[in-house]
Amino acid sequence: MVVFECVACGAALTVPVAQVDFPDHGHDSVGNGVLHMPALVEPGTWAAGPGWIAIAPGDVRGVSWLPDRLAGDCCGVTGWEGPNLACACGAEVATRVSDCSVWAVVWLEPAAVRAVGEPDAVVRWEELDWESTPLVGGEDEWWRDRMGNAAGVALAGVLVAAGTARVVAADGPVADTFQRALDELLPAEAPVKALGVAGPGVVAEADVLLVPRHPQTSEVWPASGTVVPIGAELWRWLAREHEQPVVPATGGRWEPYLSDDPLPRRPKRVEPGRFAMEGALRRLGRSVPRPSR
Ligand SMILES: [Zn+2]
Ligand SMILES: [Zn+2]
Incomplete structure (x- = not known):
């Protein structure tokens, strides 16, 4: 497992997480106005998305909201205006997405974080x-x-x-x-x-x-x-x-x-x-x- 930490200050930003394949369903939303959407990736895992790192919302640590970035569609936040979560040091490190019809996720900014620790051994196909x-x-x-x-x-x-x-x-x-x-x-x-x-x-x-x-x-x-x-x-x-x-x-x-x-x-x-x-x-x-x- 690895922990993602802030490049600027070294603070841990996640619990230990293991890499998984980015799920294809994450490329698209679900229906219209669907509430209580589940997490895009399972707790305890991370996935490399298209230019982003996906984490289950409950696995993030030590971040706080950027109050002027809380835009959403209708029921929550989507991060249209850029990262909406900051590290304690002030670095903009992630975007929380929680709105109707979109998979719940925190996207870590790849340039603002680094993975530390030992990645899990890869299980062979067979x-x-x-x-x-x-x-x-x-x-x-x-x-x-x-x-x-x-x-x-x-x-x-x-x-x-x-x-x-x-x-x-x-x-x-x-x-x-x-x-x-x-x-x-x-x-x-x-x-x-x-x-x-x-x-x-x-x-x-x-x-x-x-x-x-x-x-x-x-x-x-x-x-x-x-x-x-x-x-x-x-x-x-x-x-x-x-x-x-x-x-x-x-x-x-x-x-x-x-x-x-x-x-x-x-x-x-x-x-x-x-x-x-x-x-x-x-x-x-x-x-x-x-x-x-
Ligand atoms: Zn920091
Ligand atoms: Zn809505």
């Missing part, structure tokens, strides 16, 4: 533990939003990889997630590229492969051919279908499905976020396709 944390689904209140945004970003990568081709996704979660949007956005009459998923323990032959980024280092799973790197949570959902939760025996809102045998997986679909896809295409410098069908 030693990553996928099983001890159950794969969550709809029972996690923010699952749909995280996965929808992440799938939107992934869809943008697949569209770029498709070029002028039509894409046929592998049966199962990959097709469930992407085929409908691919059919809408790509030409109906064109050469076909196959879309599959590959990664640790998962070998696939396809023209375009969805592969995971390492959950600590963001290293892309080494695979030959055309790859679209995605975060580990979405990758696991797509690649390890057997770990997806099933409808609970108690039913609840899943009651209508209880006559199925075997019980169906839930929730069946991840819906790729359209805004997340468009934002990702713009970041890649690509135009946003219009539905062709």
Whole structure:
């Protein structure tokens, strides 16, 4: 773990934190006016974002508000006017974001902080533990939003990889997630590229492969051919279908499905976020396709 400290005075600005891959869902907001947004990154972790360092808001220490920088959209602060948190020495070190529809986060200013301490050992791909944390689904209140945004970003990568081709996704979660949007956005009459998923323990032959980024280092799973790197949570959902939760025996809102045998997986679909896809295409410098069908 490392502690980020103030470059100007050396004061510790965070608790010890371990590096994680920047989550794709963090590139976009959620809905409109959504309150009580969760932290972008888990407590005890940090992630390198696009030009920033993301920290869970509760992990920051020794900072105070800059009173003239408390601008927000409507329900809180967003840091439109620049850093809104200062170190005790006065250095502007971070921006707290806490407003409706945006993931709660503190962005550290990379030039104002430095990491001290020993980074965690990197777990090798083949030693990553996928099983001890159950794969969550709809029972996690923010699952749909995280996965929808992440799938939107992934869809943008697949569209770029498709070029002028039509894409046929592998049966199962990959097709469930992407085929409908691919059919809408790509030409109906064109050469076909196959879309599959590959990664640790998962070998696939396809023209375009969805592969995971390492959950600590963001290293892309080494695979030959055309790859679209995605975060580990979405990758696991797509690649390890057997770990997806099933409808609970108690039913609840899943009651209508209880006559199925075997019980169906839930929730069946991840819906790729359209805004997340468009934002990702713009970041890649690509135009946003219009539905062709
Ligand atoms: Zn300082
Ligand atoms: Zn609001």
